[in-house]
Amino acid sequence: MEARHAPNILITGTPGTGKSILGKELAIRTGLKYVNIGELAKENNFFEDWDEERQCHVLDEDRVMDELEDQMSAGGNIVDYHSCEMFPERWFDIVFVMRTNNTVLYDRLKNRGYSDKKIQENVQCEIFQTLLEEARESYKVEIVHELQSNTPQEMETNLSNILQWLVQWKNDHS
Numbered sequence: 001m002e003a004r005h006a007p008n009i010l011i012t013g014t015p016g017t018g019k020s021i022l023g024k025e026l027a028i029r030t031g032l033k034y035v036n037i038g039e040l041a042k043e044n045n046f047f048e049d050w051d052e053e054r055q056c057h058v059l060d061e062d063r064v065m066d067e068l069e070d071q072m073s074a075g076g077n078i079v080d081y082h083s084c085e086m087f088p089e090r091w092f093d094i095v096f097v098m099r100t101n102n103t104v105l106y107d108r109l110k111n112r113g114y115s116d117k118k119i120q121e122n123v124q125c126e127i128f129q130t131l132l133e134e135a136r137e138s139y140k141v142e143i144v145h146e147l148q149s150n151t152p153q154e155m156e157t158n159l160s161n162i163l164q165w166l167v168q169w170k171n172d173h174s
Contacts, residue, residue, distance in 0.1 A: 004075025006032060007169050008091055009162070012084040012135060013098030014126045016108040018149035022098065023080040025159060030078075030166060033071070037064060037081035054118070061086045082131070085138045093169065095139050096162070097132045098149045 009032070011019045020036060027034035037059075041047060046064050047057040065086070071077060072091045079087070084095065100108070102123050109119045125131065135144045147158045 003173065004073075004093075006076035007093035007166070007173075008072055008075055009078045010084055010087065010092045010095045010135075011078065011080050011098065012082065012095065013131050013149075014100070014105065014122050015082050015114075016105050016112065016122065017098035017100040017126070018155060019080045019082070019098050022096075022147075022149070022155060022158060022162075023078045025155075026078055026162060029159065029163065033077050035068070035071075035077055035079045037079065040064065040067065054121075055115070084131070084135050087138075089139055092139065093143065094165065095135050095144045096158075097135050097144060097146050099129075099132065099146055100126060100148075101150050102126060104150045 009026070011023045011026075013019050023034050023036070026032065041057070041059055041064060044063070044067065046060045046067070048060045049058040050056075051058050065088075068077075068079075068091075072079075079092075081087075105126055106119060106123055109122055114122070132144075132146055147161075148154050149158065
């Protein structure tokens, strides 16, 4: 694979932890392309099935991977998805796992109108660090970074730190 002109960044974490807010703002500040996997799947009908119990679509991962392969090879992408194990390790230069305090997360999901069962499932996922562990198992541990996302101040700190990382990446790859 040829060298990328810009890095690929994965932002993952439990629903409600601030992935989309961070990803969209990062794209605005950097000019990198923001890719929300859920939106991509909806726009292209990349679904295999409907999960009655969870009341959500089941993603057709192969079609998502095929759609993104060339774009990811070129670099310059910020990918936002609540899971990470389906993505090839070679796609990402850095992985950020958003983490949120359970009380804050509960309130955010309640405000979104999530069912009590779905809120419980997501809060438990956060308690057990499910997505952080998934990221650590799927990628080199040195590229996986945990980010706290409870307040607007933490979000701004996260943005600032990622922007500093991007400057360093460009220096290292020029």
